[in-house]
Amino acid sequence: MSVTVLLFASYADALGAPSVSVELPADATVADVLADITRRPGWGRRPTTPLVAVNQRYASRTTRIREGDEVALIPPVAGG
C-alpha cells in the first residue's frame, strides 16, 4: 500500500516537501515508515526515531499502519 506521510517545520525543509509518499507492506508499522524516511537524502543527521502521529494521535514504533491512515512526523515541538 501507498501511504502519504505529512512533514512539518524542519522536517519539511529537510526533505523539501510538506508530504512524501511511502510504499509499505500490508502489515507495516510506524518503524517501517521511519526506516524509509530516515534513509532519504536530505534527512541527514536528524534523529532516526522522531515522534510520529497516526490519525492525529502520538503513536509508537509498533503501531500498525492501515490503508488511508493519516501519518505525520512530528519535529521537536516548540509551542508556547
Added chain:
Amino acid sequence: MTATGVLTRDAVDPSALVRQVSAPMHGAVLLFLGVVRDVNDGRGVTGIEYSAYEAMAAAELQAIAEEAAALVDDVDVAIVHRLGALAQEEASVGIAVAHAHRDEAYRVSRFVIEELKRRVPIWKREHYVDGTRDWVDPSGRPVAEVSP
C-alpha cells in the same frame, strides 16, 4: 464550566480570555501570556513565525483544557495559541484559569503551559536581527538553519 483550547491567527485578546472563565463563584482569575521576547540563546530576535499540524494541535489543546479542568473541582479554563508571524511583545499563547481560590488556579495554569510545551505539535522559526532564521527546538537549540 468552560474548558476550551483553540488555535487562532488573530491577536490574542486577554480581556476576552478572562471573560470566558470569569463567574461569580471564582475569587481567583489567572491570566498567563507567552510573549515574543527580544533575545533567545544570546541572539537578537525580531519576530517568530508559528506553524502547526493544525488539526492535531487543535485537538491536543482541547484535550489539555479538559484534562486541566479535571484536576480540581469547579475550575474554568480557556487556552488560545496563535499561529503566523508575530513581532516582539506580541502574545503567542494565552491561558486563563478561574477558580474559587488561587492555589488551584495557579496549579491548573501551570499544568496547561507545561503540557502545551510538551506535546502540542506547534513549531516556531525565529527571525534574528542579522537576517537569518532558525527553527527552535524545546531546549532552545537551533535545529536547522535557513538563509534569508
